[in-house]
Amino acid sequence: MNDDNEAAGLNLHASSADQITRTTCYMCACRCGIKVHLKDGRIRYIEGNRDHPVNKGVLCAKGSAGIMNHYSPARLSKPLRRVGPRGSGEYQEIEWEEAMATATDWLGAIRRSDPRKLAFFTGRDQSQALTGWWASQFGTPNHAAHGGFCSVNMAAAGLYTIGGSFWEFGEPDWENTKYFLMFGVAEDHDSNPIKIGLGKLKTRGAAKFVSVNPIRTGYSAIADEWIGIRPGTDGLFILALIQELLRAGKIDEEYLCRYTNASWLVIQDEGAADHGLFARDASGQPLVFDSATQTVTGANRIDARPQLTGKVFLPDGRAAVPAFHLVATRCLEPQYAADAVAAETGIGADVIRRIAAELAHAAFEQTVVIDQPWTDWAGRRHDKMIGRPVAMHAMRGISAHSNGFHTCRAIHVLQMLLGAVDSPGSFRYKPPFPRPTPPGVKPTGRAADVQPGKPMPGPPLGFPTSPQDLLVEADGTPRRLDKAFSWEAPLAAHGMMHRVIRNAWAGEPYKIDTLFMFMANMSWNSSMNTAGTIEMLTDKDPATGDYKIPRIIYCDAYASEMVAYADLILPDTTYLERWDCISLLDRPICDADGVADSIRQPVIAPDRDVRPFQDVLIDLGARLGLPALVKEDGSPRYPGGYPDYIVHHERKPGIGSLAGWRGADGDKHGIGAVNEGQLDAYIANQCFWRHEIPAEARYFKHSNRAYLDWAVGMGLIDKPDPIVLQFYGEVFQKFRLAAEGHGEVQPPDEHRPRIRTYFDPLPLWYMPFEEAEVARDAFPMHALTQRPMAMYHAWGSQNAWLRQIHGDNRLHIHHATAARLGIAEGDWVAVTSHHGRIKVQAKLMDGVNPHTVWTWNAIGKRSGAWNLEPEAAEARKGFLLNHVISELLPERGDGHRYGNADPVTGQAAWYDLRVRIEKIPAEEGVSEPQFATLPVPPNLPKRPDVLRYGAGFRTSARGDAK
Numbered sequence: 001m002n003d004d005n006e007a008a009g010l011n012l013h014a015s016s017a018d019q020i021t022r023t024t025c026y027m028c029a030c031r032c033g034i035k036v037h038l039k040d041g042r043i044r045y046i047e048g049n050r051d052h053p054v055n056k057g058v059l060c061a062k063g064s065a066g067i068m069n070h071y072s073p074a075r076l077s078k079p080l081r082r083v084g085p086r087g088s089g090e091y092q093e094i095e096w097e098e099a100m101a102t103a104t105d106w107l108g109a110i111r112r113s114d115p116r117k118l119a120f121f122t123g124r125d126q127s128q129a130l131t132g133w134w135a136s137q138f139g140t141p142n143h144a145a146h147g148g149f150c151s152v153n154m155a156a157a158g159l160y161t162i163g164g165s166f167w168e169f170g171e172p173d174w175e176n177t178k179y180f181l182m183f184g185v186a187e188d189h190d191s192n193p194i195k196i197g198l199g200k201l202k203t204r205g206a207a208k209f210v211s212v213n214p215i216r217t218g219y220s221a222i223a224d225e226w227i228g229i230r231p232g233t234d235g236l237f238i239l240a241l242i243q244e245l246l247r248a249g250k251i252d253e254e255y256l257c258r259y260t261n262a263s264w265l266v267i268q269d270e271g272a273a274d275h276g277l278f279a280r281d282a283s284g285q286p287l288v289f290d291s292a293t294q295t296v297t298g299a300n301r302i303d304a305r306p307q308l309t310g311k312v313f314l315p316d317g318r319a320a321v322p323a324f325h326l327v328a329t330r331c332l333e334p335q336y337a338a339d340a341v342a343a344e345t346g347i348g349a350d351v352i353r354r355i356a357a358e359l360a361h362a363a364f365e366q367t368v369v370i371d372q373p374w375t376d377w378a379g380r381r382h383d384k385m386i387g388r389p390v391a392m393h394a395m396r397g398i399s400a401h402s403n404g405f406h407t408c409r410a411i412h413v414l415q416m417l418l419g420a421v422d423s424p425g426s427f428r429y430k431p432p433f434p435r436p437t438p439p440g441v442k443p444t445g446r447a448a449d450v451q452p453g454k455p456m457p458g459p460p461l462g463f464p465t466s467p468q469d470l471l472v473e474a475d476g477t478p479r480r481l482d483k484a485f486s487w488e489a490p491l492a493a494h495g496m497m498h499r500v501i502r503n504a505w506a507g508e509p510y511k512i513d514t515l516f517m518f519m520a521n522m523s524w525n526s527s528m529n530t531a532g533t534i535e536m537l538t539d540k541d542p543a544t545g546d547y548k549i550p551r552i553i554y555c556d557a558y559a560s561e562m563v564a565y566a567d568l569i570l571p572d573t574t575y576l577e578r579w580d581c582i583s584l585l586d587r588p589i590c591d592a593d594g595v596a597d598s599i600r601q602p603v604i605a606p607d608r609d610v611r612p613f614q615d616v617l618i619d620l621g622a623r624l625g626l627p628a629l630v631k632e633d634g635s636p637r638y639p640g641g642y643p644d645y646i647v648h649h650e651r652k653p654g655i656g657s658l659a660g661w662r663g664a665d666g667d668k669h670g671i672g673a674v675n676e677g678q679l680d681a682y683i684a685n686q687c688f689w690r691h692e693i694p695a696e697a698r699y700f701k702h703s704n705r706a707y708l709d710w711a712v713g714m715g716l717i718d719k720p721d722p723i724v725l726q727f728y729g730e731v732f733q734k735f736r737l738a739a740e741g742h743g744e745v746q747p748p749d750e751h752r753p754r755i756r757t758y759f760d761p762l763p764l765w766y767m768p769f770e771e772a773e774v775a776r777d778a779f780p781m782h783a784l785t786q787r788p789m790a791m792y793h794a795w796g797s798q799n800a801w802l803r804q805i806h807g808d809n810r811l812h813i814h815h816a817t818a819a820r821l822g823i824a825e826g827d828w829v830a831v832t833s834h835h836g837r838i839k840v841q842a843k844l845m846d847g848v849n850p851h852t853v854w855t856w857n858a859i860g861k862r863s864g865a866w867n868l869e870p871e872a873a874e875a876r877k878g879f880l881l882n883h884v885i886s887e888l889l890p891e892r893g894d895g896h897r898y899g900n901a902d903p904v905t906g907q908a909a910w911y912d913l914r915v916r917i918e919k920i921p922a923e924e925g926v927s928e929p930q931f932a933t934l935p936v937p938p939n940l941p942k943r944p945d946v947l948r949y950g951a952g953f954r955t956s957a958r959g960d961a962k
């Protein structure tokens, strides 16, 4: 129903709904507001909520098809205990009490002996503030969500560089930008907000939108200019743009000096323990060279005119140069010249020069001026807000390469050079960002942190700033099962879920007892080397006959491919049947002008014997006696489950899961005591809370006195100190120095060259590992996936309505490439990597880089999974590229195999895949590999032969029988 009609007192849909309930969509991770129309106890219609800050009424195909996820025949209906071999699909239904007692029994024994033997990993859930806290309470460091195989490169590079990043951390200034440069974004992340933003930008008609992506679909299709770059070379393109801007002198020196560390002096004393670190005075204050007084002085002297280039001598006689000097020298190296990168990137030098000139023109000739006085951190009053209207956005396409961290960092360096971070018209932070670079929380899990029967003293995930923060034994052995925060991936800020099954199977670095997972389809589309992963899940120790991964507990709402490999299955509800909390402590829904969070409320009661995962986790914690989950008398602290926790849990005094309507009377926002009526207040406000940032605090947030004070008052940051943008990455140099033999914590010898090379404080590009290690002529093509607009990974491709949009997937090949290889539309082709071979059907197109083939992500299903017809197109014609991606890089000389991942963060390098394709005769029109059909778990609803959902509503509306 239209809100305007409602406001006017008109009810034009009198017969369409008995009830309209507002909640939050969960058909992807954007968290749009929705209004769910119920008729006769069934969901009739889902509508976008016009009042909601995320989507403002916009609803995508996925969101409206949420009805079919809710009524999916794949919904699990009762707890299950495995009775046949893993993978057989032989289960026995059990009662919840037995299921919970079994889980408590298994986990209790682990906790009393060695809590690390529980590996607790979750997928794309939105309750990571709860799950991480629960893992700490349990006492295991072996916890993370899916970020390590999603976009940690983007998040970590941003948080270590500018204290924020794209998507949840920031957004383009859609209203004011004049030039929008988007890297590697399909139609996936930030779906509705980007569509709304692009709509504004395109209709405003005063901005250019350039999309850099090997594939021209979705957003790229409406770009004013599409740059079909060769995968993995974005860093080269960005560094060439930087070189052009440096050569032209088109950089914002004032911005660099005021807001970044570009002017700070870097010690030049090769071989010394502080070589490459910032020169500091006795109080720890970084030093700059003041060109006015020709002296070395503190960087906090606001009357200084810092010099950006040239060697100077420190009081102790040693040489130093400003950080800018080093960054500029690197970026001006010949290999980053436009002419030099043209062949590798596939972008002509003339195009690179033109784009650089356009960026400079937008930034420096089209400045945006907002008539709003503000005061910076140093007390300088500014009459107006003056901005560089160049906005950038990046996502998976940059992130999922083994050079992704440095490519993301290069984008941020480019932004800083243009003065285009949180200035009008540029990229803008969304609260609670910016945060210190990086945020102050460190990972927990050292030997002293992990004790039988005790919680850990801090969270499993965090942001190391020196080798001392790593989770390694004295000999360098990783402390975590996934090897996050070890020398293999020192800054693995989101953990490395993609390494868990293999390491658990191999007993590397140690054996575990129980793998507990939620909503992560790890035996299918969430794993590389799918067939190998299935073997690991079912492999037994020949000596004992026991599974090498002894126990697997799995929680999901649906009969996904992973269910068949679990020993104990705890069925979850759908998103319309439970409470959820989209918290500032987790993945908030803020925008650049406001801080916001939201909830989901149950719209409809479950009709099956299922429980919300978060309720189960809280119950399990109480049964295990986890200290923060029980009261002094041992009774559950949150007997009302997750909604009880949402309202009453406080992370710090006055700071809880929700920031709105706090205080006993509900009149506080941000910080305040528990409010018993908080959820009612959210429901009364359409399930969200939003608080506007004061006008003078909306730009230059990293350095804006009003913003920093406001953010402290809201509990977003601890101190109102300015957040200095890290043009030069001193943190990385500390790891490099360790690799060169300095400090107490040093990498084992086999890791030294890798740390030395990739922990570079300066912008850097290197060839993605797989491309560098396999023969380029044997595997001459790149192979990628794109997430379609109508699907959210496996969630969408089991949805009866969305399946009609993408029922199967094909391999998209450029017409010219296909002609060269003799491949026609619909032909079957073999796709071969260094790891494996698949057989798929070809589709030809022009909007793709000629050296690249691609397909839609996660459309292929295993026969029988998700209660689909075993002969469904998703199973027989659909396919996954995952089958030909290896989770490990080829063996090195010493036998060690690094993960197929970024060396800094451990981000899974999905998009490094190299393949060759060849036409093959196809007697049967079936993709390969095919796996045995999975049996359907007990008591799943019958699949209708013909779905006519909604027909009953029509007859009901006429007064006929339903």
Ligand code: SF4
Pocket: 025, 026, 027, 028, 029, 030, 031, 032, 055, 058, 059, 060, 061, 062, 063, 064, 191, 192
């Ligand atoms: S963009 Fe995502 S959250 Fe928003 S309506 Fe679509 S599926 Fe739902």
